[in-house]
């Protein structure tokens with residue numbers, strides 16, 4: 028997908044708030060082999076590496092644009108590679124993922140597949156955005172189903188991949204995990220106005236839609252979306268409650 032690192036980084040403070048919560052779910056040991064799935068710009072992978080002294084950390088991503096930015100954080104013990112998170116090999120003491128696995132389908136299969144890649148006493152710690160039922164997300168799907176966008180998209184629509192929070196706990200239990208944690212948290216963000224909501228989704232949720240729409244339709248699509256956001260959120264500032272699922276488990 029054509030990710031834009033600068034667009035994504037516009038809300039880095041807000042987007043990285045759950046990273047701190049996710050990090051707290053890890054038991055820190057010395058000298059671990061760690062992989063960060065969907066590392067994006069690499070900034071949080073570098074913070075993960077800082078928090079795990081003596082560990083070897085690898086950030087993987089499929090986006091060349093994101094990886095180019097991530098490489099600037101490379102240093103001894105921290106490197107980045109192009110790889111699909113569904114196809115990781117090796118054995119890991121920690122498989123970490125922050126705001127990325129919702130881009131991959133079928134979590135019923137994905138989580139056990141990742142679990143297989145954990146070493147003895149390995150830990151899986153994941154954060155997934157779960158705001159798919161918020162107006163900012165629902166409005167995109169509705170707009171895409173209208174003319175002329177529906178025709179241009181050939182009926183394509185982005186399906187929600189995120190499971191109910193308790194299901195992640197059940198899947199971890201099915202894998203034989205110990206110390207299972209799974210919770211949903213609403214992160215409260217105060218954005219300047221409705222247009223800021225568009226800037227937010229442009230950095231993430233809108234990416235696959237815009238990628239599939241011809242260039243000449245980007246502006247009309249964004250204009251209609253902006254109109255709806257302004258009508259729904261006329262206030263300034265705008266409160267943006269963003270739901271995220273965090274879960275973790277340890278291999279015996």
Ligand SMILES: C[S@@+](CC[C@H](N)C(=O)[O-])C[C@H]1O[C@@H](n2cnc3c(N)ncnc32)[C@H](O)[C@@H]1O
Nearest residue numbers: 065066067088089090093111112125126127130
């Ligand atoms: C929203 S960004 C999150 C980046 C970073 N983890 C953070 O929290 O700042 C999601 C990232 O997942 C990557 N991604 C999406 N599907 C992927 C896949 N199948 N394999 C690896 N990376 C993927 C995207 O390229 C993007 O960089």
